[in-house]
Amino acid sequence: MFAKVISGSLIGLDSEVITVEIDLANGLPSLQVVGLPDLSVRESKERIRAAISNSGYKFPAKRITVNLSPANTRKEGTQFDLPIAIGILIASGLIKPNQSKGCAFIGELSLDGKIRGVKGALPLVMGLRNKGVKKIILPMANAEEASVIDAIALYPVRNLSEVVNFFMHENAIEPYNGKASEKFVSCSASDDFSEVSGQETIKRALQIAASASHNLLMIGPPGSGKTMMARRITGILPGLTYEEKLEVTKIYSVAGELNSQRPVISQRQFRAPHHTITQSALVGGGRNPKPGEVSLSHHGVLFFDELPEFTRNILELLRQPIEDEKITIARAGGVITFPSKFMFVASMNPCPCGYYGDTTHECSCTMGQIHNYMSKISGPLFDRLDMHLEILPVQYQELTRNYQGRTSEDMRKEVEAARQIQIDRYQNETISYNSQLTPALIKKYCNIDRETRDLLENAFEKLALSARAYNKIIKLARSIADMEGKEQIKLPHVAEAIQYRSLDKKYRGI
Amino acid sequence: MKSMNDPIYDLWLSTLEGLGLKNQLKLLDLFGNSQNVFEQPITSLMESLQILDRLSKKAAEMLLRRDITLAQKIMEDNKRLDIRIVTIRDGHYPQRLLDIWDPPIVLYYKGNIHERDKDAVAIVGARKATPYGKWVSEGLGKKLAEYDVTVISGMAYGIDSASHIGALSGGGRTIAVLGCGPDICYPPSNRKLMASIIENGAVISEFPPGMPPMAGNFPRRNRIISGMSICLIVTEAGLNSGSLITADCALEQGKEVFAVPGNINSIYSIGTNKLIKDGATPLIRIADMISELGLQNEKAKEDFLPEKLGRDELTIFEALKELGFATTDALCKMTKKTVSEVHALVTILEIKGIVETAQGKIFIAK
Numbered sequence: 001m002f003a004k005v006i007s008g009s010l011i012g013l014d015s016e017v018i019t020v021e022i023d024l025a026n027g028l029p030s031l032q033v034v035g036l037p038d039l040s041v042r043e044s045k046e047r048i049r050a051a052i053s054n055s056g057y058k059f060p061a062k063r064i065t066v067n068l069s070p071a072n073t074r075k076e077g078t079q080f081d082l083p084i085a086i087g088i089l090i091a092s093g094l095i096k097p098n099q100s101k102g103c104a105f106i107g108e109l110s111l112d113g114k115i116r117g118v119k120g121a122l123p124l125v126m127g128l129r130n131k132g133v134k135k136i137i138l139p140m141a142n143a144e145e146a147s148v149i150d151a152i153a154l155y156p157v158r159n160l161s162e163v164v165n166f167f168m169h170e171n172a173i174e175p176y177n178g179k180a181s182e183k184f185v186s187c188s189a190s191d192d193f194s195e196v197s198g199q200e201t202i203k204r205a206l207q208i209a210a211s212a213s214h215n216l217l218m219i220g221p222p223g224s225g226k227t228m229m230a231r232r233i234t235g236i237l238p239g240l241t242y243e244e245k246l247e248v249t250k251i252y253s254v255a256g257e258l259n260s261q262r263p264v265i266s267q268r269q270f271r272a273p274h275h276t277i278t279q280s281a282l283v284g285g286g287r288n289p290k291p292g293e294v295s296l297s298h299h300g301v302l303f304f305d306e307l308p309e310f311t312r313n314i315l316e317l318l319r320q321p322i323e324d325e326k327i328t329i330a331r332a333g334g335v336i337t338f339p340s341k342f343m344f345v346a347s348m349n350p351c352p353c354g355y356y357g358d359t360t361h362e363c364s365c366t367m368g369q370i371h372n373y374m375s376k377i378s379g380p381l382f383d384r385l386d387m388h389l390e391i392l393p394v395q396y397q398e399l400t401r402n403y404q405g406r407t408s409e410d411m412r413k414e415v416e417a418a419r420q421i422q423i424d425r426y427q428n429e430t431i432s433y434n435s436q437l438t439p440a441l442i443k444k445y446c447n448i449d450r451e452t453r454d455l456l457e458n459a460f461e462k463l464a465l466s467a468r469a470y471n472k473i474i475k476l477a478r479s480i481a482d483m484e485g486k487e488q489i490k491l492p493h494v495a496e497a498i499q500y501r502s503l504d505k506k507y508r509g510i
Numbered sequence: 511m512k513s514m515n516d517p518i519y520d521l522w523l524s525t526l527e528g529l530g531l532k533n534q535l536k537l538l539d540l541f542g543n544s545q546n547v548f549e550q551p552i553t554s555l556m557e558s559l560q561i562l563d564r565l566s567k568k569a570a571e572m573l574l575r576r577d578i579t580l581a582q583k584i585m586e587d588n589k590r591l592d593i594r595i596v597t598i599r600d601g602h603y604p605q606r607l608l609d610i611w612d613p614p615i616v617l618y619y620k621g622n623i624h625e626r627d628k629d630a631v632a633i634v635g636a637r638k639a640t641p642y643g644k645w646v647s648e649g650l651g652k653k654l655a656e657y658d659v660t661v662i663s664g665m666a667y668g669i670d671s672a673s674h675i676g677a678l679s680g681g682g683r684t685i686a687v688l689g690c691g692p693d694i695c696y697p698p699s700n701r702k703l704m705a706s707i708i709e710n711g712a713v714i715s716e717f718p719p720g721m722p723p724m725a726g727n728f729p730r731r732n733r734i735i736s737g738m739s740i741c742l743i744v745t746e747a748g749l750n751s752g753s754l755i756t757a758d759c760a761l762e763q764g765k766e767v768f769a770v771p772g773n774i775n776s777i778y779s780i781g782t783n784k785l786i787k788d789g790a791t792p793l794i795r796i797a798d799m800i801s802e803l804g805l806q807n808e809k810a811k812e813d814f815l816p817e818k819l820g821r822d823e824l825t826i827f828e829a830l831k832e833l834g835f836a837t838t839d840a841l842c843k844m845t846k847k848t849v850s851e852v853h854a855l856v857t858i859l860e861i862k863g864i865v866e867t868a869q870g871k872i873f874i875a876k
Contacts, residue, residue: 201838204849220870350869357640357869362748362777367637367667371699390870392837458861480850495854499838499867 001025001062003090003097006104006133007083008124009068009075012289012336013250015120015127017104019069020080022087027063033084035068038076038288047109048085055113055160060092074334076288079118082107082137085160099167104128107139113160117141119256122249125149137163143176144263145253148246191232194407198394199225205389205500207411210236211418212434212479215322215344215384217307217377219502220391221361222354226347227272230303233345234268235408237301238416244299247339251298255291269300271342275309283317284338289329294321294340307346308376315381318344322384344384348377358393386435386472387500418482434479439471446474452491459498469504473497517616519544520597521581524615525718528569531612533562538615543599548576587719591693593618604628610737610763614716618692621712627685630660631803632739632760634732634753635669635746640778641868642835643746644672645875646770650743651676651684653796659803660685660711662739664731665704667697669745669753678706685738688715689731690723714738729755736760741803743768743793747781754781757790766802768793773834819864822847826855827874830865835873 001024008015031045045066052059066084068075083105089095106124108116118124121142128136129152136154138146143156154176157163166173193203202218202225209216210233218226240248248265252258258265273282273293284292294302304310321327321340328337351370355361365373377385422433429441437445448456456473459465465473474489476497481489523534523544540558541547550558552574559570588595596603598615605628607613631654633647651661651673661677663670665686677684686707690696692715695704707713716734717727732755736742742760744767747753760767769790772779786792793799819827829844830836836844841852856872859865866875 198839200842201849201853356638357871360775363638365638368697370638371667371697392870455858455861459857462861462863484850492850492854495857496850498857498860499853502867502870 001091003087005083005087005090005100006128007080007106008104008128009073009079010077010120010123010254010288011073011334013123013254013291013338015124016070016073017128017131017133018075018080020083020087021067021069022084022091023065023067024060024062024088024091025065029061029063031064031066033066033068035066035071036074037068037080038074040078041068041075041080044078044081044084044109047081047111048088050111051081051109051113051160052085052088054111055164057089057094057160057164058092060088062092064088064091074288077118077120078108078116079106079120079124081109082115082160082163085109086163089164095164095167102133103135103137104133105137105163106142107137107157109160115139115157115159115163120254121146122148122246122253122258125152125154126250128152137166141260144260145249145258147176148249148264191228192235192408193229193232193411194405196225196229196232196405198405199229199391200405202229202389202391203406203411205387206233207236207415208476208479208483208500209233209343209345209387210411211415211483212422212475213343214386214435214476214479216346216387216389217385217503218345218347218389218391219350220347221349221356221358221393224391224393226391227303227305230272230301230305230345230347231270232408233301233343234270236411236415237268237343238412238419240266240268240299248299251291251295251338255296257296269297270303271297271300272303272305275304275306275311275314277310277314279313279317282314283321283327283340284329284336285331287331289331289336289338291338292327294318294327294342295338297342298339300342302342302344304344304346307348308373312376315377319380319384346385349373382503383468386476388503389500390502414483417485418479421482421485434475434482437471437475437478442471442474446478446489448474448477448489448494449491452489452494455491456494463498463504465498465501465504469501473501476500516545517595517597517600518578518581518585519548520599520616521584521595522576522578523547524716525580525584526569526572528566529573530563530569531614533565534615535612536562538598544597544615548578584718587693588618591719593620593692593719595619596623604738606739607734607737610733612733613737614734617714617716618718619712619714620692621708621710623685623712623714624660624683626658627660627683627711627738630662630685630739631799632662632735632742632756633669633673634663634735634742634744634756635673636748636751636753636778636781637667637670638748638778639668639672639746640776641866641871642772642873643669643770643778645866645868645873647672647745648676648679649875650745650796650799651678651682652680653800655680655682655684657800657803658682662687662735664689664728664735665696665700665707665713667700671700671703673745674703674707678703678710683711685711686713687731687735687738688713688717688723689727691715691717691719691721693719694721694723696723728752732756733759733763736765737763739765741766741768743770743799744782744785744790745770746772746778747785748778749780749784751781754785757785766791768799768802819859819862822851822855823859823864826852826859827864830872830874835871837870838872841872 003022005020007018009018117139122145125146140156140158155173156176252265271293282292325341326337327340350356351365352373353364356363477489477493480493537547596617647669654661655677660683662685663673674684692713695701736759744753757767767790769782769785770793825845
């Protein structure tokens with residue numbers, strides 16, 4: 001009276017194969033789950049009992065022991081409901097063991113026998129496929145999400161009887177033949193840059209930033225369009241590759257952010273957490289860590305509106321993910337790494353009231369307040385911002401004029417071309433974009449001629465630029481040159497780059 | 511018997527609580543010097559009380575008690591904090607201050623006061639200033655320094671700091687008049703600036719060491735700023751700026767007041783524009799002030815010639831001249847150039863010192 005069924009369990013973004021063993025023995029009727037189940041797994045026995053009886057089958061009046069092996073890792077999630085239920089039905093003789101051989105199961109049961117979707121279906125299915133499983137029975141709700149993976153047969157089911165009939169009467173369930181792969185290709189347009197009137201300067205700067213994933217800060221009074229433009233950055237980034245989509249979808253799957261409207265993630269994501277965000281919501285956390293905002297914006301844009309309103313703790317936490325492009329979370333349950341390769345975009349007002357420097361509104365802040373406000377972003381985080389852009393509100397005439405700006409698509413094409421140049425150039429290096437250039441690589445790939453060097457020296461002296469600006473300016477100049485398809489960085493490129501470092505200028509302070 | 515110039519009596523007189531500067535000066539007038547005041551027999555002091563204005567009972571008692579311990583404590587503090595004092599009777603007391611009706615009896619200072627500080631120019635303005643205002647002040651400070659003119663200001667944020675920085679960058683002398691004790695740096699972020707002012711001039715105050723920067727102190731110190739200088743320049747001031755008080759002091763003291771005109775839609779220039787309406791001399795070019803002061807032009811640096819610019823640079827320059835100040839967007843539209851071209855040209859013009867950029871605006875600096 002023993003049965004064995006295969007399922008899977010999540011570890012971060014990966015999964016491991018779990019063998020669900022069921023033993024029926026004589027004794028007082030009971031159902032015991034061992035193998036380090038957490039609460040959501042232990043509670044499954046009540047659901048299983050009800051689901052089996054309510055589906056019209058007999059729940060064996062035996063002493064039932066369920067073991068989740070390997071027994072030394074913690075198991076979490078509701079996906080074990082279905083495999084345990086099937087295991088019990090096999091052990092009680094309803095289903096023949098050889099019928100279910102080579103088949104893996106995931107799914108949550110409801111009391112009436114329906115099968116519900118689970119979190120992390122995509123990584124679970126991927127992990128099982130990589131371990132040689134060829135057939136998977138999974139909830140209908142997860143079918144579309146999992147169908148992006150090939151070389152595995154997916155059998156979507158709606159309720160427990162469907163599964164039983166499938167094995168007992170060979171009632172065929174069609175392997176899922178969904179359209180997810182089509183969804184994966186399509187790229188519906190989000191907000192478009194052509195809706196932004198004027199601001200050509202900022203659009204150009206954002207294009208440069210997008211072409212090499214430069215982190216940037218926008219400073220401007222309320223109503224100047226900072227958020228509006230930040231939202232549109234994802235639209236000018238190149239489309240995601242298949243691997244990138246898979247990676248992002250996995251993250252969203254584990255975070256439980258996928259649903260029938262959005263079964264897969266095919267576009268770069270724009271995440272704009274509010275400034276009251278907690279530390280674990282930002283970097284990920286929980287006893288069994290779940291990805292946070294830095295990972296949810298993987299391959300996308302992480303936007304901090306009103307940067308100085310974020311607490312210092314939160315801002316400091318950003319340093320590791322920005323630098324390493326991944327975040328490592330250590331908990332009692334284990335050490336887990338989530339990827340976090342995002343473009344960081346921040347915006348802020350020039351002062352607490354917002355109108356310092358505005359020609360038409362009076363600023364009501366004292367100089368001391370403005371000083372404190374600006375100094376919140378000093379230090380290490382400042383070092384990670386490649387560009388600072390000053391934004392002024394557009395004039396009323398600009399807004400009302402029948403204005404047709406450049407579309408996101410036009411801009412994206414140029415960004416794509418510039419990115420291709422960078423990918424080709426760095427194919428033998430560990431980096432792919434200009435923003436990742438290290439000082440050693442700058443020496444190798446960013447030669448500047450004598451004339452340009454003189455200009456840069458002059459600029460440092462005359463404009464009182466700070467020393468840390470040097471490498472940033474070179475990197476930006478590299479991106480500007482790539483944008484124009486030039487291999488050699490020339491004087492105009494460096495000269496333009498200097499304009500994108502406004503906070504280094506002296507008249508900001510005093 | 512103590513020497514005639516022992517400053518302890520001046521200190522005693524100047525720190526008498528509740529007496530007021532006006533009464534202190536009256537007593538000095540009556541008895542010649544502060545030691546005489548101190549050593550007057552009690553009856554004659556009692557008599558002198560009649561001529562003093564609005565004297566409280568407490569202040570009168572303080573005067574009659576003739577307690578010198580506070581003065582001694584200040585002397586010790588000064589020694590410890592490296593603060594020097596100059597009294598109204600000293601030879602190196604700022605000469606122009608003697609011409610105003612309420613000169614402080616004692617000035618505390620750090621650094622040194624020089625003979626040529628006599629012909630100083632004061633530059634003041636609002637704490638909250640535009641980049642333009644800061645640039646003008648810094649430019650003025652630097653130019654004056656090139657002519658060996660000492661620049662006097664108040665070391666506040668904004669215009670004041672920019673003026674000091676300009677003078678220092680021109681290698682000149684500069685004096686900061688504080689509204690707190692000379693041992694206190696206010697605003698605290700100006701610590702570095704304060705150190706270099708002390709090295710290349712002085713920080714001066716009529717307040718004893720330890721006096722916090724109380725709001726009431728600042729209008730008083732303004733009269734010293736204008737009093738020590740031959741003329742006053744207000745570069746940028748809003749409607750309620752404290753620098754307008756300084757301008758009032760300067761007019762009362764019969765000093766020439768210059769005001770830098772600003773756009774009439776700029777809230778940061780309402781004060782200065784109003785000064786011009788009320789009769790202040792508008793400062794149109796930095797060179798004007800130099801000739802107004804009667805300074806020799808021989809040291810003047812070669813003026814900027816637009817002919818030296820390249821064709822594209824000139825296009826930008828001309829466009830800026832027309833617009834006053836502009837955003838990059840506006841320049842692109844006007845010159846029919848791309849953003850990248852305009853940015854590159856602006857940087858080059860910036861390095862040449864012809865334009866400045868700040869807070870998203872570009873403006874002409876020459």
